[in-house]
Amino acid sequence: MTEKKLADWWNESHASLYEKLGGEAAVNAAVDIFYRKVLADPRINRFFEGVDMEKQAAKQKAFLTMAFGGPHNYTGMDMRRGHAHLVKQGLNDSHFDAVMEHLGATMKELNVPDELIAQAAAIAESTRNDVLGR
Numbered sequence: 001m002t003e004k005k006l007a008d009w010w011n012e013s014h015a016s017l018y019e020k021l022g023g024e025a026a027v028n029a030a031v032d033i034f035y036r037k038v039l040a041d042p043r044i045n046r047f048f049e050g051v052d053m054e055k056q057a058a059k060q061k062a063f064l065t066m067a068f069g070g071p072h073n074y075t076g077m078d079m080r081r082g083h084a085h086l087v088k089q090g091l092n093d094s095h096f097d098a099v100m101e102h103l104g105a106t107m108k109e110l111n112v113p114d115e116l117i118a119q120a121a122a123i124a125e126s127t128r129n130d131v132l133g134r
């Protein structure tokens with residue numbers, strides 16, 4: 001193998017899900033679509049009432065970066081703290097499922113391959129108990 005081929009092979013086989021999806025550009029493309037879906041959904045939009053737009057955009061970006069397996073600084077404890085007030089307002093599995101639905105639909109709209117959608121869903125799913133405070 002030439003050096004270039006070796007480097008390509010290494011990068012392809014070690015690319016994170018985040019890199020495969022297109023990194024920060026992919027997250028930025030997904031934010032608008034995802035955000036619109038969430039805010040248009042009467043099952044869950046009440047949780048986002050009174051959250052200011054700037055904070056919200058940063059939150060959506062953090063959410064998607066996390067789901068895409070990218071660099072993030074959140075831990076289970078942060079997920080617990082970040083959603084504890086929502087759990088008090090009744091946040092439960094049905095709301096979590098709705099968010100998962102929008103995540104999958106957003107990625108489908110962006111023509112992400114099913115296999116990568118499944119990987120992102122698995123990452124998001126792994127936060128369920130922390131988000132729901134149990």
Ligand code: HEM
Pocket residue numbers: 044047048051055059062063066067074078082083086091095096097099124125127128131
């Ligand atoms: C897939 C699981 C989820 C992940 C990975 C996630 C991720 C995050 C992150 C990173 C933040 C920012 C926390 C911070 O302030 O540092 C956040 C906040 C928030 N999340 Fe989630 N989230 C998830 C599920 C949900 C669900 C199911 C809802 C409601 C239906 C929700 C509603 C919110 C709201 C409203 C905030 C902003 C809270 C505030 O600033 O007052 N999240 N989430």
